[in-house]
Amino acid sequence: MSQVLYRKYRSQNFSEVVGQEVIKITLQNAVSSGSVAHAYLFTGPRGVGKTSLARILAKALNCTDLKEGQPCIKCENCEAVANGRFLDLIEIDAASHTGVDNIREIIEHVKFSPSKGKFKVIVIDEVHMLSKGAFNALLKTLEEPPAHAIFILATTEVGKVPATIISRTQRFDFKRISQADIVEHLKKVGKSEKLKVSDEVLKLIARAAEGSMRDGLSIYDQIISFSGGKVTKELAEEILGLPPFHLNQDFLQLLSERHLGLALKFIKDLSINGRDLSGFGNMFLEYLEKLLSYKIENNSAEVWGLTPEDLEKLVEQSRSVSIKDLIRLINLFLEAVPKVKYSTIPELPLELAVIEFLEDDETKRFGDGEKKTTEVTGKVTDLVAKKRPVTKENHFASEPVEEKIVVEDLKKTEESGPAKPITANLSKIMEKWNHFISEVSKHNHSLVSSLQLCNQESCKDGTLTLSFPYRFHKDAVEQRKNKDTVEKVLEQVYGGRIKLRCLVTAEVGSEPEEKKVDGGLIDEALKVFGA
Numbered sequence: 001m002s003q004v005l006y007r008k009y010r011s012q013n014f015s016e017v018v019g020q021e022v023i024k025i026t027l028q029n030a031v032s033s034g035s036v037a038h039a040y041l042f043t044g045p046r047g048v049g050k051t052s053l054a055r056i057l058a059k060a061l062n063c064t065d066l067k068e069g070q071p072c073i074k075c076e077n078c079e080a081v082a083n084g085r086f087l088d089l090i091e092i093d094a095a096s097h098t099g100v101d102n103i104r105e106i107i108e109h110v111k112f113s114p115s116k117g118k119f120k121v122i123v124i125d126e127v128h129m130l131s132k133g134a135f136n137a138l139l140k141t142l143e144e145p146p147a148h149a150i151f152i153l154a155t156t157e158v159g160k161v162p163a164t165i166i167s168r169t170q171r172f173d174f175k176r177i178s179q180a181d182i183v184e185h186l187k188k189v190g191k192s193e194k195l196k197v198s199d200e201v202l203k204l205i206a207r208a209a210e211g212s213m214r215d216g217l218s219i220y221d222q223i224i225s226f227s228g229g230k231v232t233k234e235l236a237e238e239i240l241g242l243p244p245f246h247l248n249q250d251f252l253q254l255l256s257e258r259h260l261g262l263a264l265k266f267i268k269d270l271s272i273n274g275r276d277l278s279g280f281g282n283m284f285l286e287y288l289e290k291l292l293s294y295k296i297e298n299n300s301a302e303v304w305g306l307t308p309e310d311l312e313k314l315v316e317q318s319r320s321v322s323i324k325d326l327i328r329l330i331n332l333f334l335e336a337v338p339k340v341k342y343s344t345i346p347e348l349p350l351e352l353a354v355i356e357f358l359e360d361d362e363t364k365r366f367g368d369g370e371k372k373t374t375e376v377t378g379k380v381t382d383l384v385a386k387k388r389p390v391t392k393e394n395h396f397a398s399e400p401v402e403e404k405i406v407v408e409d410l411k412k413t414e415e416s417g418p419a420k421p422i423t424a425n426l427s428k429i430m431e432k433w434n435h436f437i438s439e440v441s442k443h444n445h446s447l448v449s450s451l452q453l454c455n456q457e458s459c460k461d462g463t464l465t466l467s468f469p470y471r472f473h474k475d476a477v478e479q480r481k482n483k484d485t486v487e488k489v490l491e492q493v494y495g496g497r498i499k500l501r502c503l504v505t506a507e508v509g510s511e512p513e514e515k516k517v518d519g520g521l522i523d524e525a526l527k528v529f530g531a
């Protein structure tokens with residue numbers, strides 16, 4: 001990974017260090033008050049400023065023009081440290097110098113007085129990599145260090161550093177750098193380099209850096225060198241392997257419109273196209289969070305730094321998604337996204353979240369008495385309307401309907417959840433079936449062959465269920481125009497409004513309704529999974 005910017009913009013004194021406020025103030029105070037410890041332990045993730053602060057401390061301890069603990073960065077010693085040729089600063093990488101001999105060599109060297117400055121500073125990076133013998137040798141020196149020696153041990157894995165060593169040091173836990181701080185720093189760098197990069201791109205970089213300034217600058221470097229001068233958001237997304245922002249909206253659209261198959265295919269496609277699924281999951285969660293807070297507060301949209309187009313789409317989408325759905329989705333994806341990295345099939349956790357979201361939804365939709373009652377009531381009201389005009393008074397009146405279609409007490413139905421207000425008779429349907437088909441043939445002849453092939457499965461709750469041996473026939477009958485025709489003729493022949501439901505014969509037998517829906521979802525899922 002390119003390190004040009006990282007080297008060029010390494011912080012040179014305490015105030016230039018981004019983040020780590022407590023640590024740099026403590027160190028600066030220690031230098032200015034002359035109370036520097038003999039051994040420090042810098043722990044924390046990579047690229048958060050451990051080595052930079054170690055060098056700044058080395059400068060501060062040897063600067064000939066120190067001001068309130070802050071190195072001047074101009075004197076001979078400061079410059080020598082910055083250029084990596086200060087003789088009293090020894091930096092070793094324990095990852096490649098693990099042996100006891102390496103440590104012994106350093107210990108010998110430390111015994112001599114500093115050649116140029118006041119202190120010899122020994123920085124041991126990735127100190128947890130030292131061998132047991134090396135740690136023992138180091139421990140002896142830390143127990144009785146020469147007055148002019150300052151040890152700085154840095155590690156990303158403090159758990160592997162022996163407790164005996166830790167107890168001899170003053171420990172500082174470095175934190176990940178916030179995205180805002182990284183963006184701020186990248187802005188400064190961009191300004192000095194005369195780069196024109198939008199805040200939006202800087203935010204993408206900062207997010208990908210995951211709290212590491214070194215990574216942030218390396219990614220920045222990479223993007224600039226790829227861009228040939230013009231850094232667009234799309235290019236940045238491409239280099240970072242991030243899915244473009246509009247995919248959030250496309251994906252949510254599929255979910256809110258309950259397209260299970262398409263939503264699963266969407267995830268598959270991301271995976272096939274080599275998108276970072278974990279990155280997408282996190283981006284989607286952020287999008288959901290924005291939508292939710294927009295729906296709740298209605299005014300936070302300005303601060304998100306979205307492009308006007310993206311913002312417009314977000315506002316538009318906020319109208320078609322309920323708060324309840326957003327909360328459910330956030331919960332499901334909060335659980336699924338962290339699993340992506342550990343799953344042998346990375347797309348699986350996201351796919352399961354999608355299925356769970358839509359499956360629950362379907363079960364609720366069909367199992368929920370309230371909704372069903374409303375729907376059925378609507379139908380029954382229509383039936384009643386056939387018999388006499390609907391007035392305010394008789395709108396919910398109960399009245400038996402001829403041809404064995406019975407209407408029960410509708411008021412009661414409304415109050416007491418799911419009910420079966422209509423009992424249509426299948427044998428009655430069969431009785432007039434030939435007549436029905438001949439009537440259909442007057443409207444649409446091509447429908448006849450399909451209807452002749454079907455089985456009449458059931459007729460209840462005002463719904464006639466037909467099964468077809470081949471999907472082709474089912475699809476033909478279900479075409480909007482054809483279905484309207486069939487329902488119109490049903491009404492005409494049987495004297496009441498009957499809703500048509502079509503199945504493929506293989507699907508029959510998975511009643512009740514909820515099960516059927518589940519089966520459908522799972523079938524659809526299996527299709528997408530290629531099972």
Ligand SMILES: [Zn+2]
Nearest residue numbers: 063072075078
């Ligand atoms: Zn200086």
